[in-house]
Amino acid sequence: MYVEREDELKSSLLQRVIARMHHAAKIPERLGEKLQIARYQEGERYEMHHDSGPEVGRARPATLLVYLNDVEKGGETVFPLTREVLLQCRPIHHQGDQVRYGVDHCCHVQPPELLTIQARQGRAVLFFNHLDGKKDARAVHASCPVLAGQKWVAQRWFQFEKTDL
Ligand SMILES: O=C(O)CCC(=O)C(=O)O
Numbered sequence: 243m244y245v246e247r248e249d250e251l252k253s254s255l256l257q258r259v260i261a262r263m264h265h266a267a268k269i270p271e272r273l274g275e276k277l278q279i280a281r282y283q284e285g286e287r288y289e290m291h292h293d294s295g296p297e298v299g300r301a302r303p304a305t306l307l308v309y310l311n312d313v314e315k316g317g318e319t320v321f322p323l324t325r326e327v328l329l330q331c332r333p334i335h336h337q338g339d340q341v342r343y344g345v346d347h348c349c350h351v352q353p354p355e356l357l358t359i360q361a362r363q364g365r366a367v368l369f370f371n372h373l374d375g376k377k378d379a380r381a382v383h384a385s386c387p388v389l390a391g392q393k394w395v396a397q398r399w400f401q402f403e404k405t406d407l
């Protein structure tokens with residue numbers, strides 16, 4: 243769910259959290275989208291994707307994730323570090339005669355070239371989605387399925403400065 247601006251204005255706690263997110267990212271508050279809070283139940287995951295581009299309808303130079311709880315098992319955020327691993331982790335891919343399915347498979351195999359961040363309360367992940375004016379393929383990421391418990395995460399996406407040019 244998204245935190246609406248009017249709710250943000252009613253809560254000094256939310257305002258402090260948001261201010262802190264922007265301070266950590268060194269990005270002014272005017273460039274933040276609405277805060278999103280997501281909950282994953284057991285078995286839920288988020289397949290490989292890029293946070294910026296026509297497919298999401300937004301140009302987002304950076305993303306900040308903050309985990310709101312310790313996930314008992316699973317729920318890691320993962321970034322493939324090589325093209326091979328990226329291909330292995332895509333939602334559907336063929337391996338010989340077999341079809342393998344996405345991040346579920348990928349998180350299970352845990353290849354060493356899969357950068358894996360455990361969801362721990364208060365831990366934050368900041369990443370940049372563009373490089374030299376293009377989308378940076380290294381920003382492709384996913385959430386592994388939650389295997390036990392729940393996962394709560396707050397996300398702030400940052401937009402580019404608008405110009406009148
Ligand atoms: O939950 C995560 O670890 C990542 C979520 C995510 O990538 C997204 O919502 O864009």
Ligand SMILES: [Fe+2]
Nearest residue numbers: 291292293383
């Ligand atoms: Fe994302």
